[in-house]
Amino acid sequence: MKAGRLPALLVLVALLGLAPEVARSQAPQTEERQNYQRFRQLPPDEKARVLKDLQRWNELPAARKRELQESYERFQKLPPEQRERLLLRQRQWETMPPEERERVMKNYQRWQQMTPEERAQARERLRQIPPAERERLREQWKKATPEERERLRERYRGQGPPHGQERPR
Numbered sequence: 677m678k679a680g681r682l683p684a685l686l687v688l689v690a691l692l693g694l695a696p697e698v699a700r701s702q703a704p705q706t707e708e709r710q711n712y713q714r715f716r717q718l719p720p721d722e723k724a725r726v727l728k729d730l731q732r733w734n735e736l737p738a739a740r741k742r743e744l745q746e747s748y749e750r751f752q753k754l755p756p757e758q759r760e761r762l763l764l765r766q767r768q769w770e771t772m773p774p775e776e777r778e779r780v781m782k783n784y785q786r787w788q789q790m791t792p793e794e795r796a797q798a799r800e801r802l803r804q805i806p807p808a809e810r811e812r813l814r815e816q817w818k819k820a821t822p823e824e825r826e827r828l829r830e831r832y833r834g835q836g837p838p839h840g841q842e843r844p845r
Contacts, residue, residue, distance in 0.1 A: 773822070 715726065733741070751759060769777065787795065805813075820828060 775822070 715723065718726065736744075751762070754762070769780075772780070790798070802810075817825065817828065
């Protein structure tokens with residue numbers, strides 16, 4: 677295209693009201709260039725990790741990609757404190773031994789299978805533990821070895837609900 681035609685084309689695009697669309701179509705190119713420049717500056721091991729993640733993403737079914745994108749968008753809308761708490765929980769999960777992860781998943785599944793009434797009863801039982809006792813138990817848990825934690829689980833698993841309440845089914 678000759679140099680003199682470009683300004684005329686831009687005026688025509690602006691007159692037709694297409695300028696926002698043209699600007700939007702060029703914006704991703706600029707963002708893509710910036711992303712590419714950042715990628716080029718990564719150390720080789722990070723580049724390899726990014727490429728592996730990209731390959732995994734490209735292999736996902738479209739429905740799963742949509743789910744993940746929606747999840748990410750919900751995460752971005754959370755208040756900063758809540759996002760930080762979720763990231764902390766993710767880091768904790770990543771450092772858990774496999775047996776602990778399995779136990780957490782079983783507890784989660786058991787919780788999911790409970791009725792709303794059973795969940796309410798479980799929350800109420802927890803609320804009835806005096807704050808000082810809850811704090812003592814938390815500290816005991818933090819200091820416990822995996823074997824001690826299992827013994828504590830067994831010990832408290834066998835206990836019934838507070839006086840006057842039924843055990844959840």
